Amino acid sequence: MNLTLFKLALRSIRRFKIPYLISFTGLVLATVLFFLIIRYVGFHLTMDGFHRNADRIFRLNTLIEQPPQGLKYAATAFAVGPDLVDDVPGISEMVRMRSMSTPVTFGDVLFDERNITFVDSSFLKIFSFSLIRGDRSTCLRKENAVILTEELAGRYFGNEDPLGALLNIELGGEEQILEVTGIIQNPPENSTIDFDLLANMDMIAPLFRPGYASIIPGMFTYLKSPPEVSSEALNMQLQYFVKRKVPEDLQTVMSFQAISLKDTYFLNDFQFDLNRKGNRKTIYTLMLLALLTLLIAAINYINISTALGVKRARQSAVKRVLGASTYHLLKSNLAETFILIFSAVAAATVFFYIARKPVDQWMGVERTGDWFSPVQVIALVVSMVIILSFLSGWYPAVVLTRIRLTDILHKKNKFFNRHFDLKKLLLGFQFSISIFFLLITWVIYHQLSYIRSKDPGFNRENIVLVQVGAPLLQDKIPAIKNTLKQIAGVQSISASLSPVYGEHTQANFTVPSDSTVQGFLSNVNYVDADFLETYQTRLIAGRDFSSDRSTDVGHAFVVNEQAAHQMGLNPFVDAVGTEVQKIAGDTVTAPIIGVVADYHSQSLHQKISPLVWQISPTARVNILAIRMNGDTEETLGALEKQWKDMELAETFDYYFLDEVMANAYQSESQMNLFIRIMTILLLLITASGMYGMMLFMIEQKKAEIGIRKIIGASVVQIQGHLYLQYAGILAGGIFIGSVSGLYFLRQWLDGFAYRISLGIVPVLVSGVVGIVLVFVTIYFLTRKAALLNPVDVLKDE
Template sequence: MFKNYLKIAIRNLLKKKVYSFINIFGLGVGMACCVLIFMFVQEELSYDNYHEKGDRIYRVIHGSTQEGVEESEATNDFWVWGNAPVGPALKRDFPEIEKVVQFSGRADILLSIGDITQQEEGILFMDSTAFEVFSWELLQGDPKTALAAPYSVVLTESTAKKYFGDANALGQSIKGSEVAGRANAGEYTVTGILADVPSNSHFKFNLLISLNTFRQTRAEVFDDWGYADTYTYLLVNEQFDQAAFQEKIPDFIQRGNTDTEESNYMIRLEPLKDVYLRSDAQRQPGQTGSLSNIYVFSIIGIFILVIAIINFMNLSTARSMERAKEVGIRKSIGAGRKSLIFQFLGESLIIVLLAALVGFALVSVSIPLINELTAKEFQLASLINWQTIPVVLATIVIIGLLAGSYPALVLSSFRPVSILKGINNSNARGVNLRKTLVVFQFSLSIALIAGTMIVYSQMALLLDQDMGFDKEQMVVLDYNYDGDVTNVSASIKNEMEAIPGVSSVAFSRSVPGSHFPAAYTTLEMADGEMVGQAQPIFQVGLDFIDHYGLELVAGRSYSRDFPSDSTQALVINEAAARQYGYANPEDIIGKKFDQWGRAGEVIGVVKDFNYISLHASIEPLTLPFEAYASRYVSVKLTGEDIPATLAGLEGVWNQLVPHRPFIYSFLDEDFNQQYQSDFRFRKIFTTFSILAILIASLGLLGLATYTAEQRTKEIGIRKVMGANVGNIVGLLSKDFVKLILIAILVSTPVSWYAMNLWLEGFAYQVSIQWWVFLVAGVGSIIIALMTISFQSIKAALMNPVKSLKSE
């Protein structure tokens, strides 16, 4: 019996090759898309899961309450980056905390080993307890002492190979430059070699320097509750209760923080499992993911698979009449309904199994593409293991049963007497079902087309929005606070500005899109009271404001005509003026300020500019003049012969500061790096949307082909009666167009709501226009007509004599 069922299934597949191809290939593509999306989602959800004690690791986030607002109702932003003394104080006051590990914000350092000199990025000053909390594999060295002594350094395996090749790096010396505010220049000893940090880690590094190096250089930082340069992670015991712990925090702060009354300082804990996808805190130590993007991609994956299954069900129910006589004969000779259901479900499972093989082949060849789209490193081998194989087999069975259930139930319910007489009352039900499924299928397709258009519009806004500063043709040279460069900054400026193709040169500690510190700033209010606020600062050189084209809305910029500007003047942005209660920027000019040991008057207010990405609104910002805490040289080019201009800049650099590598980048490219995850989202969203539409079109082609076959005689009669090709094409197309018009009405409100939710992740967002859905609907109609027209025209051009002879 089973052998007979198998033969019949194979014969049917070979007999109707077009339908078999559409079913198998369409379902295979749908399954492949689902698998690829599953791989991406699984990778995103796996972040930091490799830590053995991950369920007991938390991190401290820092914030402040507004006056008169309860901590539980506070809406202020929290920062992961904060003060150092909070870690030891928590360990001292709470016995449920077993270990504290702290590390600095990311630093860069100039390393010299023999003839190799390179600015190494991704460096952390790390606590000696790191290996007791995090599950990092130390290949060489003692985990208890590797980060204990000052000027100890632990290299990752790839970093060790870069500098030492195949030689043993353990115990070797590395010469390191000064790390501004953290470490003096000196000799570092390699005390450990660490396996490269897994890719699914929320922060990464190339080497670790002992935190005691930082502590030896600036010990006062580790007792200063107002100095932010530390990330604090905690390992708690098994009985830890986060809610109960949080209730004790206000009392802890009152005991431990002497500045509480002024700053309204508060802290919260974040579980490690929430750090990558669920954290809203600012100043993250590394990359973060997007939970909403995971939802979007998961939904798209389900959409694609559903569309493919709908194709299968539509074609199976549409072709049910072709097998009606077979069912009638089988029933008349004693076949039971159960055996028929089993037969048709078996045929369905065979098709799904073949589709799965096609899908697996497509996944194999698509791995490089998905790696490029997601900037991750997926391996096909990760899909083949004892955990995934049962899931894959179960999925094949479920899809086979789901896709084949309705056709099997419909076919097995035919009455043999009626069927053999040519009567089939279930045909109308089948037609209605197919219409419903086509509407649903194209509702999804239209929603995806509209979503793609909105995503592209939002990405265009990110690139084209006037940021309020000049970023085009701006070259940024990074010299990492090197004091030797600062000492000759005047010569560098003069020599570079003399190069043809250079418009102007400016020095600063930060540039738009880069790291910037925060400073507690006290400023005079309208009533004369001095009020303090913590806010971001850009320490800038004398010419920075003019160089970047920042617009002054009140007062003046720094000037060489006023020597006191270097120590007693401050320029702020409009948001900072509003923060202190000045709606009119003119009113804050001349008001007193006190910031990081500098005191004087506000001399100017610049128009708000987007110095961070458009995901966030413009925050209050101060731009104090600072000649000796710079890191970047910004060079504005005229756009004439850029390669020659860059060569001239490198020549000046090598002449004046030959010890420092010439490291440059273009500001617009650096700034847009903030949107890399958004651009990847656009690529992935668009790619899978196109695939979903293609699968839907493939199913529509199958239905159009079947419809044309069923109406062969009708078409022949109409042609004999004088119908032309246009009449026939319109006849076969109008029913599908009606269904797509209904799909437009169904999909518009749903996709509008979904895309509005996605846009909430941007402070600056496009408004969704009604015409987007009109264009999406028209586009889907055009796609459908192009799909249908081929088969319709073929049917219309058929010789009516052959049509009238057909059975």
Template structure:
């Protein structure tokens, strides 16, 4: 029996090649898109899930309340970790990590390792980074001991054993001993580094006494709780711990801390605090919904295309019923054909997913999958999904086809029920409602990204080359050497440039009442040329000037946001006010217009600037656009002559600043591509319904042509009903898309509006797409010879 089912199924599929191809193609594309999205969602949800003790690992985070604001930060004071381990027996282990950067040399090999991590010796007790060589208990115990991932070890030592060998760190050439090699850190880990240096190197050598500094924040701290320990109960004990350990510090500084525990596995997708890498649970939900929609559209498309062939197979069913075929056997036959199509589509989708996996990784910006065969666990799920889709999608056509009355269909007077017509129209309306919603959403995403790219940021980032000198003693000599290069317009030195991040500084600024108000303010160390070099605008007072000798030690410039923080109604009122900040005292000499030194997802924060030559390591060089290549080559020559011990590296500020929006840009690209796939599959479904309708009205078309109807009038007649469905789909989709995208835009501090023209464009696109799809079949029917359609009754 099974052999007979398969034989008939293959015969029918081969007989109707075009319909079979459209069915298989629609399902293949839909299943492939669904599987790729499923892998993306699974990857996002898997962050830090490889740690076997992950359910007991918590990140310790801090709220810092000052008289001016409350700062929600992901870091802790350096002293918190050792004190918590000593005071709470329910804590099994504590470890801290902090980012750093080192010039690393081995013979003639030298690299600037910007992705360096400092970590406590307990790192491998808390986390499951697999040690290949070395002892995980002692690898990070001593000063200047380092652990390398395999890739980094290969870079410096090739195939030789790196354990016990020495690398020279920083410009001073500090000898660091390799004490361990670990497997390359997985992509889905928040803790990443090209090199791990022992934390005691930081706390006992580079910055002695750091472990005792309760007011110095900069460490990311993780706690491993003992089995059975309640994180909620421990969190309730932390206020008393802070009061006991840091009460005096908090009172003196008027900065009060509050500690919270974030589950390690929730940090990537759910934490709202700053992180090196952060995902979006909203994006996970959105892509999950898109995957479901695409699969739903593919199933609807399958039903419509299969039902569209029902007229052609009506007589076949009638003949088979006359010769004794039971309804159940016919239904089984059609379901078997449906499942067979789905299994063929499954095989093609596996191949297609494997082929496009590298492209998908590029779109996602990370190695989500090494290929469908690299995720073997997905294959059984994919197979079962294909069978289920086949059964569900084939059930309705099977019931319809097996219910034909043989007497009626053999006479050639078969018509479908009103319910069947309404169902198919309803399915196509649902398809296009989803597609139109995706079109609207795609336009809004593009509009927001375009808004962010083109918004006036308040500073000049074009043709600006940034060179990180890493604080080299010859940095000022290098900057001076660039001034006479052809194509260099201006230069400046600073601790930060927009988009690079900057430290928060404990500050006391005179407020409107004349009191010194405490606040934690962002701080840029700059030189005299920074403000004009970046095109920053003064709104009150003056910029830093070499004409004023006290500017190097007693002058501050702040932005408009800082002026508002201290209660001044105008920038002019802040000029001449006192400040204390990090051991310096003086007066505010100028106020600059607010500029976006962080992402547009954040409001502009209060910012201060001071002249501090020893704190500037970034050299910003403004170059002429037509001479960029020559200037870069000349800059490298100057670098090699002035700072020969360090590798020369640079970046363009506009590209660097725009990296903040990489996640949104990837979201835009992924969303656009999947929206196009959904629309494509919807068109196949509409083509199926148009084909079905045309077959039903073949004789009507023939009669109209005989009576003199033109091709245009017939095309209009056949298209009118389908365009009504698109109108209905647009009415359904518009409010849903508006609501969803308005929620998405709320995550941006600066965002575009949802304009009426967006819906007009979406409506025009959907009508154009629908008309082109339907007119293909309508024109074909209108050009048909009426003799062929009228010769049989």
């Protein structure tokens, strides 16, 4: 671009500064939003991608054929991994992982660690976490070796050298001494694998039962394949492995599946999986919407630039009469577009770097870095400038350079009229996308409101959950409960393996007295006699557990409605007294003493599953649920003080039940926030597009407006006539936007077992909001046009 073209382009932009400012603002807003979405999407799409040879790392899953539907476990039995390495040639490395929580003692200082991960010594051969201190090939070989994260080493040792230091932990009721053999960098945020300490798997091997049926509690097993072995070939070898190694009684129901490490983040249908999860459909939807936002901003520029072409046509004609070539005019118009696009993208880049941290905080997302290198960012910005300049500038430039001189000089608008239909089509596309966003914003907002307001079947308010999984605490749980109950503001306390909401262990159940009832797999929770009272569930038949009845300990079950249905016990009164058999680590035959109304123990994405409660004298207690009344802050302060006074092995680490439930919909909430922002932005861009189109139309119809005024048309009648020009655009946009929006929403709502119905109301609301937006946007333009003096308009005709 030479200096003359640059000056001419700036002069033209200054001359029509209001329309160009509208286009510029739309492009800046669309580009900023595009960058923010790409940053958000990039975080999810790069999950676990930082490991070298990530494409060759797989997680092993266990599949169980269990009617009425199969079960998928992210865990495997302890014995599976080593057998695979010995038997399957398509595996070059294998590592098992199992996380636990236990107190760690260094000197006289006690630390309550909840993320000690026991791994095989091959961990650092498979994963690319950066080792800061220690020998990568040997630091996990010792049975008592432990590697600390950089953050944890700083907390334990400060500036001292931690290598060789000794730490004490308790495993299986016995004290173990660990030697620090390495310091590892903290796991990055885009890692599904998280840990604070890495210890040798051999230390916990005695805690696991042999055999392939012991999936729960199991462990994560990761495999690394040679370059020549594909995932299909690996899964084929796993089928042969089942036939050779799995016991015959399990071969018909058990199989294994290897899934790429980078895909595990997006798999939401596996039980006992890692907590960090993403939704691939949401990610791709956001990417599509980001591209559509840019496209709409480009269309907006095209419409406004073409509208300005009517005013600039005579200027272009004079240039051509004076000898300017078509190529020169094309370059001149493209130069204007390039300057505007370059300025918009540059401004958007600056705003993006300013806005990214506040936006992260607003959305409740923590980021310590970006997931794109500076080279990638520069390449993205340059590509956007080139592509947007071409898309936005080529069509208006071609339109202006192909007009016949005689048509321009005689004020004939035939050429513009031929292209008016295309501009209407582009504007209709813009409007349909706006309706699409309005519709999905309405429905997603109401679905999330429905989720938050739906009664889960228990009282989630004022319940605080405290972790008490440390082995040293297990014998002290009754005493802890009795002490904390004395605090004013504590209404009730329950100790259980799992809280009322979340993952549960599982067991098979049968009804020995009824051979027609097939055995089925049910969720199981080991609780105490205060569980149902603390969570305030609804008992619909029989009775609750009682601490006064010794037979309730280990020899009685309480079931939910779904479990009773599976057992063929309906009405529920008939279930009470029925003997059922639980087949798990311990086989127990005991009567059902009560039936509880179904409640949502997991998110509304999933249907309510069978659930059985039992008081087990040998089961581990992980959670204390404390129901408070009155001033929760004051009660929490008293609880924490009493906890410290008891000098327990774990710190008072608590969280609220309602917050845990809200976190289950974090992905949907973030998507809703993005879409609301994009909807507002698109409405602004669409409004500016409507403004540009009406500007073009009024320029075309000035003579017609003047004639209508002369023959007696009122201001309202002229405005109504101009509004009618948009009728087809609005009707087509509402139809297309509604149909596409309803299709998308049906797919999205299918991910919820419990959801709102779509109906006609969202379509009507979206259509009305869109129409009102259009009329408000163009009202002042149409009124100004209707007030034109016919003499000024027709004096040159």
